Amino acid sequence: MKVTQLDCLCVILLHLLHTAGSERFEVLGPTDVIAAVAGDDIILPCYLKPNISAEDITVDWLNLDFLDGRVYRYQNSEIIREDQILFYRGRTSLFKEELWRGNTSLKLTRVQGTDEGRYKCFIKAKSWYDDFTIEVLVKAVGSKPVVSIEGHREGGMGLLCETEGWHPEPELLWLESKGDRLSAGPPEIHRDLKGFYTVKQHVIVQETDTNRFTCRVQQSRINEKMETEVHLPSELFDYATPLRMAFIVLCCLGAITVIGLSLAMYCICIKKGVIIDQLKLQRDDQSKQGEVLRKERDDLKKERVDLWAQNSKYCLQIITLLTSLERQKYNFL
Structure with missing residues (x-):
């Protein structure tokens, strides 16, 4: 029986298709947003279907909100730390004992504000790859507002309200005793290296019937609100x-x-x-x-x-x- 070149080509194609079919997989994960509390540890679920071993393939976790935002890489049975975002070092890991069953979930410890964003679980074999994207929201409840008296200002008494340690960025409001909002200066917003917000806001108040004023900090996304009331004696305005x-x-x-x-x-x-x-x-x-x-x-x-x-x-x-x-x-x- 004579074997032609066409027969050889068909055999090669069938072999390639069989090999590729054996490596095909799907990357799955949660569809809901993952809410994390600052300071806690969280797990970003990701797994292969079918449950094939991930020990000899490449596992990449990326933060899509950063350019070249590599969070973690596992390749050739080793952890690759090159090009890893600095603030993820020492806080990320895989469950190595679960890789053989297709579990490529990422553990992230000591969550901070900069961890919020969209994460991609990217799995690549020799001839196949797939990925899945997960969204993470970080919640951090900051300090109760601190009100200080700055002294006389043109038009009344100057007050300063300050709060820190929030995520996402909170909103500051100055209110009089009846709950009406006061006209205040623009907020001063600072974000530290861990992504937590500090907000300050100045206001100039005039004497009222009660001389009671409230600084309120609120974050609607995480449904948190705190406030501090201050009472100014009338004599303070007389001397002003x-x-x-x-x-x-x-x-x-x-x-x-x-x-x-x-x-x-x-x-x-x-x-x-x-x-x-x-x-x-x-x-x-x-x-x-x-x-x-x-x-x-x-x-x-x-x-x-x-x-x-x-x-x-x-x-x-x-x-x-x-x-x-x-x-x-x-x-x-």
């Missing part, structure tokens, strides 16, 4: 006029000056008194030393007089003795 403020400042400066001068004079007087006391002590010491010297001088005078009298007595005795000797000599002759 420029003339009064200038008068208060001048009075304070005057009081500080008077107190400073008084303290300076007091210190000078104390120092002067200390010096006078020291001089008195020195004078008293000198007087005592003078008395001691005078007493010593008198004692020396007295000793000298006594010594003179004693010497005179001795001289008289000697003269008397010499006179007696002369008389005896004369009588002898």
Whole structure:
């Protein structure tokens, strides 16, 4: 039986079709959005149908909201960390013990704001590939609004409201006591490296019947709302006029000056008194030393007089003795 080139080609095509058919698979996952709470761990489900082994094929997880946004790659039974988005390092992994049954789900730990987005599970074999896209929403409830008084501003009193740690971006509202919205300045929005939002907003308020004002932060997508009320005393508004403020400042400066001068004079007087006391002590010491010297001088005078009298007595005795000797000599002759 003669084999033609056409027969060989048919055999090759049949082999290729059989091989390709054996590698064909479908990538499946959840159709619902995955809601994650910041700080928690989540699993992005992805699996093959039929449940063929994924140990020797390429598993790519991509974040479609980033250019070249590789979250995780498993290839040739190894983890490839090249071109991985930096903030996913150390937080992503597959269930390696489940790869043989077609489970290519991704575990993402310590969820943060930047993790929100659309993720593609891309599976590629030698001659076949398929993918599935999952959407992840991140929820983070931030801090209760903090209200601070900034002092007098043109037109009233300035207030500042600040809140942090939110995701998605929240909305700040300033309300008066009846619930009516106040006209406030534009919000100042900052997003940190983990994707969490900090929002600040300034407002200038005027005196009302109640002087109660509320700062509210709300996020409708995650159905969260917090608020803080502040009460401003009427006296605060009374002192808020420029003339009064200038008068208060001048009075304070005057009081500080008077107190400073008084303290300076007091210190000078104390120092002067200390010096006078020291001089008195020195004078008293000198007087005592003078008395001691005078007493010593008198004692020396007295000793000298006594010594003179004693010497005179001795001289008289000697003269008397010499006179007696002369008389005896004369009588002898």
